[in-house]
Amino acid sequence: MKSGSNLEKVLDAGNFAVTAEIGPPKSASAESIIKHAKEMKGFADAFNLTDNQTAMARMSSIASAVVLIREGLEPVIQMTCRDRNRLAMQSDILGASALGVRNVLCISGDHQTFGNQREAKNVYDLDSIQQLMVFKRMRDEGKVWSGEALEVAPPLFLGAAANPFADPFEFRVTRLAKKVKAGADFIQTQSIFDMERFERWMSMVRAKGLHERVHILAGVMPLKSHKVALYLKNKVSGMIVPDGVIERLKDAKDPKEEGIQICVEQIQRLRGIEGVHGVHIMAVQWEEKVPEIVRKAGIDNRRRDPNLKHN
Amino acid sequence: MTDETSIGVLICSWAGGKDGAFDLQALKDHAARSPLVTFVAIVDRICSSSGQSEAVELLKRHKVDRFVVAACSPGSKEPLYRRISSLAGLHPLGFESANLREQCAYVHDSPHAAEKAKVLIDMAIAKADLWVPPPYEDELPVTRRAAIIGDGLAAGIAAYELAMQGIDVDLIMRSEGFEWPADYLFENRVAQHRAEQTMMALAIHPRVNLVQAAEVVGFDGVPGSFGLMVERYGDILPIKCGAVVLAPHLEVKFKVLRGTQVGALLSSDLQDGKRVVILPGATGSGVGCNCVSARAVRFAQTVKERSRDSQVMLMGREMRALGSCESIYEEAQRQGIIFTRIEQVPVLEGESPCTLKVMDASLGELAVKADTVVMETSDAPQLPSLSRLFGVPMDQKGDFLTLETRLRSTETMQRGVFACRVRMGNMMAEDLMLEAKSAASFAAELLTKGTMEVGGAVAEVEPEKCSACLACVRICPYGAPVIGEAGKAQIVMQKCQGCGICVGLCPSKAIAMYGSSDAQLRAQASVALQGVR
Amino acid sequence: MIIGEQKPFKELCALLDGHKEILVAGCRSCVAICLAGGEKEVGVVAESLRLYSDLNGKEWRVDEVTVERQCEKEFVLDLIERTKGKDAVLSLACGVGAQSVQSLYPGIRVLPGLNTSNMGAPEEQGVFVEKCGGCGDCVLHLTGGICPIVRCAKSLLNGPCGGSQNGKCEISPDVPCAWDQIYHSLERLGRLDLLEELIPPKNWLPSRSGGPRKIVRPEAVLTPVEKELRGAKE
């Protein structure tokens, strides 16, 4: 056991894990986090707290994580390479660890020009792979990157992102392998809509045996309308939304209902793919729907059967 | 006044037009008041022979080193003024003009015209004052030899034309032997006969040197004395010449897209493949929808003649049959060949038999069934490499881009390099021959004189100011600027055509221009605006 | 070479407000080539300023000059005569040039007429693209000859982020993804294996993290004895 986190336990036990995303508020009040925590408690094994998502200043992911811990939920803090240099990253990890945070997702972060403060200077002292290397050394060797010893090493369960929908496609599995080599224990993927491409990617992952070295949680996102789908397709780089999905939402009587239904079907299909050890639900500004999705997808049973490997 | 300049002003008696829009005497007095001017004279019709003599006489007598001609538009008169200048012992370009007729007398009412005339004459004086003698050589020797590059009719005709004008020609061909390429289509049988005779005569013409199985691999030198490197059986052969004519061969083929092979179409009765559609080719390799050529009509006729019960259809956006081609077209219609005017590139569906989805100009969308689909294709394989080597750009059709705008259709941006365009007109042999003759006559114009004019209104780099930024090299349409051995730009005078684009562009203001220097343009504007502020 | 661009004309006017005797100083080096501060641009700016001054009663007296390289003391010292009586020099050189003018003429305000942007190359006539970040620790041998430090918007060293799509960067469809280019370059070179290696955190010390960088070539520096024998005045 590397960190002893709930997520790690669930995954190591071979259960199908569920993580869900919570966007910290643009607010000095933790009210909305507490509200989401109460709604979603028991419907996921751990909850991601985004780090200045889409490059907009929000409540810090570590502070939000602490709020969540107080509510009895397990957090996964996300940490971008955009906003911190290696010193800040390491000190924040030590602090977060002291406050009880065990799961960290290492990511590059959206470029600052997407946000509401385009003029900001980015950092990118490290990239997300180097970030993993640094955290792994802290945990396994009890040292900061330069080699100086830590009194107490942080017990961490290290996560990384993977985007099977970005280019060059052939390189995407190589990049996953690098992340695994750098120290990733689990992977949360970009939202999957193009199931066919994801399956192609998974087969390449399996061919390299990576599915046995890292827990892959497949990302899903419920869509509220075909307009959202079109936006993701056309405006968000590294997203592929098939026309079939857009059509379904467009033709639906109740597009929101349809969006949930599509998401549920996706989860069910993903569950059948070898090497997928769980799902990561990104219900952006729609967190209240997570329990419904989990229930409908039939993965709400938090009691685990130890004989099933990632069912 | 610039040191040691002395300006004479010659006012033509007709400068104000026949009716005299202004008082020439007053104008003369005005000009004479300029401290820059040595003398002013009114010359009776300066372009007449007596006027010319008088002008020469005056210039000599007053020992001026430059002069201003205030007369009608200099447009066509400049050669005359050059002569006057030379005869007076001055630099042939040592004059400036004031266009008092077209830009003043003819366009303004008289009191205004008189005032304007003064301004124009002052402007010319100011410009003349700043005139700097340009490098100028009007008798630069030219290598009296032409190189013609290409196989086939155009190259042959160009070579023959030049040889007949007494010019030695190197005809540089890719092919091994010298054979009459059979695939030319003539409108006119007499022309065909003559062309055949020409090509035969060419092979034994004493002035024509055939360089066969050869590839041009290098090109350098300056207009009037080029050097070619020709590779032949692994050896490099240098060839010197004063002019180059590019005349690559255009290969025209009929390519089968569906069904029976071309050979079978033309040789025997069609068994299957009775419904034949002939399409025009597009630029590049795909199917096009442009002009149906006379050649395609001929091809259709041959198919029809071989197999009377076949259905032959020609498709294209335009049915263009120029000159006597009109008769071919009519003949083909009589034979029952169908012409379909299409608006868009047809879509082929299925194999033989296939369906062509076409947009008929009058009937709208049509589905035409065909057993055989043939496309006319043309390719000039040598053209792109010649384009690169000689710096003659290609147009969108893949043809040479020439200076057509100057009514000199086979002149190129490279002075001394002439090009026969291969995709002209109806692609009939006569069109090609016209191109070849045109190129040959331009080359002959340069070579028979034996000398060429160089310099004058050219651009020149001041090396100490040059940043070697390459802006001039990249912008010049004529390839005149190069980075010289000293690492600074220099302008090859023989190539410079005096447009001044580089002068206006140079970020270091390192390029000066004779005849239109910054100072001269500035002075003209200043005079024109005198007293306005 | 160094790429820069002129500040907007209105900004130049605002910079010069309150000054009277102005020298617009250009440079024949990089900024001439990137069409920002060569003699022609100096002429355009100077003439524009004169026109602006005349129209707005500013009474500026605008002189113009262009030197070989504004970053070199010897060339800047040639301006001694031209700077006499001036109260502002509008430098159309890069930031290096403007600073060297200021250091040699401490009594005159040197105003930057350009925004110095980057180290790059002309891609075609009139198009200049950043190519090198001057990070002081070159990795081009690992990246197929394409610099990820400046050509990747996130300076990533271990491959493209999830925003790379169709060869374009997530920040704009006009920006090529450097890592996509690197991938294809290494593919052509048959060295995709290089992408499998983990590149550890970069040493930024030779970059800006070490304060102003200084490179000393001992064999080129004059020794104290040489200086004494040359009678060099420093």
Place this chain on the structure above:
Amino acid sequence: MRIIGYICDHAAYSAADLAGQSGLRYSSDVVLIRLPCAGRLDIIQVLKAFRDGADAVFVAGCLEKNCHHVYGNIEARKRMEQAKGILDAIGLNGKRLEMFNLASNQDFKFKEIVDMMVKRVEELGRNPLAVRA
């Protein structure tokens, strides 16, 4: 009023000549300066003309894709567009500067251009520098 017309030595000059030969009348306030090609002109010349008090400046070259010097007219147009921007920034209306393309037989169009520039100065008023004198 004073308007400077920089005209290329090819189509534009011929069109101006033809206008003369056709007896088309235009304002004597317009003064033409001959250029080897419109592409010869640079912005500095234009700015200096305005500083000397020109009320308007126009440039005329050959028709696009029909330039005697291949693309000198296009180069000129780009530069004049830049110059218009500078004039606007200076506070002298960029409309005082125009670039035209002419064919050598367009004598009437030449007159139209000249008349249009005269009318434009009438609308915009004179160059403030000229009025002050």
